[in-house]
Amino acid sequence: MGTIVTIEVLQPNADAAIDRAFGWFREIEARCTRFNPASELMQLVAQPVAQPSVPVPASPILFEAVRFSLMAAEATEGAFDPTTTGHYKDIFIDPEQNTITLTRPLTLDLGAVAKGLAVDAAARELEPFEDFAIDAGGDLYLGGLNPNAEPWTVGIRHPRREREVIHTLRASNQAVCTSGDYERGYHIQDPRTGETARSVASATVIAPSAMLADALATAAFVLGPDEGIRLLDRMGVEGLIFTPDLERAETRGLPRVA
């Protein structure tokens, strides 16, 4: 993932659990990376090149990451799409056999979903400790309360001024994820048109899981401020979108710090 991961746990004696939490990042990265031809993901996408439509057995991690990605693609009508070439409708999953079938060669980028899944698995690992924060390069999960016994405070970066916070919100037992056009040469393409999405500077989503927050932030980024907020409302999550002109669109229930 090439991401710095920070974990803070407020309760004592969490070292072993924190080790295991970091272990989830390594395990999920190892299976879902595009950068190692031997990874489970790369073996999956190699299958249809040799012979299409052959069901490939998948580990729970790969299977769930792909299943969620397909569902997110359906729910956002393709605004989120895990394929970078090809089409998500060429991917089929069999929950009985835990197999994935690609009917034609395509490329899959599970990066964002895998990172979210790793944050969520780490959060599950740390659940017994109640109060903790996980930061994986902007994918946040905030468990319980901060050291002041209040919901955690999360600053949303100003999309145009690197060191400034444009909005502050509170979160507890929630994930917060931001898709921004300023992230290391980040260009989010609209998978439906192939064009670079330009109507949003940053899209932030607060959701029960980081995997969901990340996928919906990407989709909202692509859809633009109006449709993006409608998507988040429909999904029952909160979010905040800034346009390149710094116009703000937000869901009605967006929590804010008074």
Next chain:
Amino acid sequence: MAESPSNRKVANSLVALSSAAVLAVYAAGYTRTRGAAAKFETQTAERRPAPMPAPAAPAPPANEPPITEPGPALSQAPKTESPKPSATTVEPQPDPAPAPPAAVVETAPAPEAPPPSPPPPAPPAPPPAPTWKDGTYTGWGTSRHGDIQAQVVIESGRIASATIAQCLTRYSCSVIEKLPPEVAQRQSAEVDYVSGATQSANAFYYAVVEALNKAK
């Protein structure tokens, strides 16, 4: 996007699915580790003696300080750790007993013991290289952290190449990436140990042994 009842249904199930997926992955991760631990006991019983092949495996480059996890501190000072597998030199070691149910908090993991210091180098004369049947063979090796599948290609009765076909360990197999070429170099499964990745190295060894058994 059009609002439609079916759309809303998909939306609701997406939220539910994201939670269910995490639970499925979390539970399966530990189930797999448990199963691997049980198998590990069997393989340990027939474990190879531990001669250190000379030269001893160099420790992976310590290009990163050991992972220091944020302790129970009230300070907000972030401590960081890169999950980049290639730079990771410390594997957290779960309790050596088969992993208990996930809810049980394990005792703090001991850092992996370094491999025993090498015995005096007394390299035996290389045995006559066995010959194998030509073909491509795979085998599985097990460790407490998960399984590794090795693929061995035999050409003209000799090991032409060995690769890690699948890495299902909890940690990236990049820590043992130097091992597969050794199999062809040595015409043997006897690869080096890797400090900090003993379990993964053993799993790879067993995987190659199993693949070579199929080639006999």
